[in-house]
Amino acid sequence: MAADFLSIQEEAQRRWEGLTAGDRPWIRVGTALCGQAAGADQVVESFSTELETQGVNAQVSRVGCLGLCFAEPMVDVQVPGQGRVVYGNVGPDDVKEIVSRHLGQGEVMADLVVGRIGEVEKGDLPSLDQHPMKAREQRIALRNAGHIDPLDIYQYVANGGYGALNRALTNMTEAEVLEEVNTSGLRGRGGAAFPAGTKWRFLAGSNAPEKYILCNCEEGDPGAFNDKGILESDPHTVVEGIILAGYATGANHGYIFIRHGHDGPIERAQTAVAQAYELGLLGNRILGTDFTFDLEVALTGDSYVSGEETALMEAIEGSRAMPRYRPPFPAQVGVFGKPTNINNVKTMAYVPEIIARGGEWFAGIGHDKSTGTVILCLSGSLNYTGMVEVPMGMNLNEVLNEMAGGVPGGKELSFIQTGGPLGGVLSAAAADLVLDFDIFRSAGAILGSGGIIAADEDTCVVDLTRVLIAFCQYESCGKCFPCRMGMSHMLEVLERICRLEGTPDDLALMRSIGENMQAGSLCGHGQLGFNPVASALRYFPGQFEAHIVEKRCPTGSCRVPHFSPRLSRR
Numbered sequence: 341m342a343a344d345f346l347s348i349q350e351e352a353q354r355r356w357e358g359l360t361a362g363d364r365p366w367i368r369v370g371t372a373l374c375g376q377a378a379g380a381d382q383v384v385e386s387f388s389t390e391l392e393t394q395g396v397n398a399q400v401s402r403v404g405c406l407g408l409c410f411a412e413p414m415v416d417v418q419v420p421g422q423g424r425v426v427y428g429n430v431g432p433d434d435v436k437e438i439v440s441r442h443l444g445q446g447e448v449m450a451d452l453v454v455g456r457i458g459e460v461e462k463g464d465l466p467s468l469d470q471h472p473m474k475a476r477e478q479r480i481a482l483r484n485a486g487h488i489d490p491l492d493i494y495q496y497v498a499n500g501g502y503g504a505l506n507r508a509l510t511n512m513t514e515a516e517v518l519e520e521v522n523t524s525g526l527r528g529r530g531g532a533a534f535p536a537g538t539k540w541r542f543l544a545g546s547n548a549p550e551k552y553i554l555c556n557c558e559e560g561d562p563g564a565f566n567d568k569g570i571l572e573s574d575p576h577t578v579v580e581g582i583i584l585a586g587y588a589t590g591a592n593h594g595y596i597f598i599r600h601g602h603d604g605p606i607e608r609a610q611t612a613v614a615q616a617y618e619l620g621l622l623g624n625r626i627l628g629t630d631f632t633f634d635l636e637v638a639l640t641g642d643s644y645v646s647g648e649e650t651a652l653m654e655a656i657e658g659s660r661a662m663p664r665y666r667p668p669f670p671a672q673v674g675v676f677g678k679p680t681n682i683n684n685v686k687t688m689a690y691v692p693e694i695i696a697r698g699g700e701w702f703a704g705i706g707h708d709k710s711t712g713t714v715i716l717c718l719s720g721s722l723n724y725t726g727m728v729e730v731p732m733g734m735n736l737n738e739v740l741n742e743m744a745g746g747v748p749g750g751k752e753l754s755f756i757q758t759g760g761p762l763g764g765v766l767s768a769a770a771a772d773l774v775l776d777f778d779i780f781r782s783a784g785a786i787l788g789s790g791g792i793i794a795a796d797e798d799t800c801v802v803d804l805t806r807v808l809i810a811f812c813q814y815e816s817c818g819k820c821f822p823c824r825m826g827m828s829h830m831l832e833v834l835e836r837i838c839r840l841e842g843t844p845d846d847l848a849l850m851r852s853i854g855e856n857m858q859a860g861s862l863c864g865h866g867q868l869g870f871n872p873v874a875s876a877l878r879y880f881p882g883q884f885e886a887h888i889v890e891k892r893c894p895t896g897s898c899r900v901p902h903f904s905p906r907l908s909r910r
Contacts, residue, residue: 404573423458523699759788823866
């Protein structure tokens with residue numbers, strides 16, 4: 341069994357050396373969703389055309405996201421015997437010169453360079469690790485993102501992939517794997533931050549002959565793209581994590597649950613699963629052991645609520661994605677009536693490194709009970725937007741002002757919105773927070789999925805709150821009356837306030853609606869639905885007062901209806 345995996349490793353290393361130390365250049369193009377949105381597919385096509393036209397023999401690979409989404413499309417050129425030069429904001433028109441000048445003449449195009457990886461002969465180029473977004477990163481879940489071809493299992497293996505699985509199956513018992521995860525202190529990265537080891541113990545305690553592991557990549561949160569980013573960049577780390585979870589809990593079936601329409605994550609996850617079967621890393625008697633585990637990708641429609649674990653199970657079974665009553669809990673009665681465990685993509689992505697390096701290593705990173713790292717998606721009014729992985733315990737202000745470069749145009753940061761539409765709205769002053777699940781919760785926010793949306797002084801916090809509630813109202817599955825009607829009523833009130841037609845009684849009305857939603861809803865969508873409003877009222881009472889009492893929007897974002905005579909003088 342060890343010899344079988346050794347042969348896989350040897351083949352992987354042979355292929356990797358052929359790419360990195362061979363006799364032809366290797367060109368990596370970032371084609372995650374951010375790259376595609378910026379035109380990366382056209383850049384890949386241009387490389388194919390120019391390499392053929394100019395007679396240059398080079399390998400072109402579609403890779404994932406290095407995290408610097410603001411610089412997409414990104415092109416990473418590695419010449420044999422040298423380091424890598426990373427170009428940013430590359431357009432199809434730039435490709436001809438990259439091929440002729442860089443590959444043909446050895447001349448680096450300094451005006452497009454974002455940074456170098458390793459040593460490069462010509463040009464005094466800054467290291468990519470010195471870029472503000474990279475300098476303070478500590479990558480665990482994103483360790484391979486942007487560096488390997490996500491459609492090539494051998495590149496994953498060449499960089500340590502499936503080594504943890506081989507170690508677990510050949511040298512560890514199921515209980516020992518579970519104990520490492522428990523020792524790590526890993527908490528779920530999907531929003532609730534529940535300890536993963538504890539959750540796995542619930543399933544491991546069941547003696548049922550058939551058990552399931554579900555991995556959630558619904559990720560419909562505005563401002564969150566790290567789950568998709570992992571599956572687009574390094575799907576095998578998620579596959580390996582799921583298999584390890586199955587081994588630790590005695591489960592034998594698994595699903596990766598992805599929102600329909602996320603084509604990049606779907607294609608790369610499906611390919612990773614197929615490749616793992618081909619090499620005997622999935623299926624019957626994995627690596628010659630007695631452990632059997634099957635995995636497939638399940639798709640759902642555009643339903644934000646299907647990210648809730650019981651609604652997710654309903655969707656996998658082919659029903660409408662609506663939450664179930666609990667108890668029984670999934671570890672007792674889950675998908676298809678069998679005991680089930682559900683974790684987020686990011687949670688699973690950490691598991692291989694935890695097993696490879698040990699739970700104490702992971703527990704030694706982070707802050708208090710929030711161990712390890714956190715992946716943040718930075719968007720909005722920031723100089724550098726993208727995806728970073730930093731240790732828990734870093735201050736959010738450091739991330740915003742140092743790593744993301746602060747607010748552009750000399751403007752001031754007004755507020756941030758964290759953790760998706762059910763998260764909180766924090767003032768700039770309140771952003772002086774340590775990245776810690778419990779500290780964020782105490783501040784009235786949620787670290788949640790890692791989405792951080794920054795807004796400058798020209799953005800109206802009341803209107804932004806209205807937009808969040810409009811999203812939540814649209815995405816409510818409608819099963820619970822307090823959520824179904826509460827979201828609609830709260831949106832009506834906020835629309836009235838944004839039209840400058842609100843009354844002081846509206847604030848008490850929204851609080852009453854929120855309390856009823858929290859008390860009477862089955863899942864977090866309704867229970868947390870008042871969070872954006874509650875936090876906005878907590879940190880920006882003056883903005884609401886201006887809209888309601890003074891009948892004005894301080895930023896001018898909320899327009900006065902032309903049919904309102906009493907406001908026509910504004």
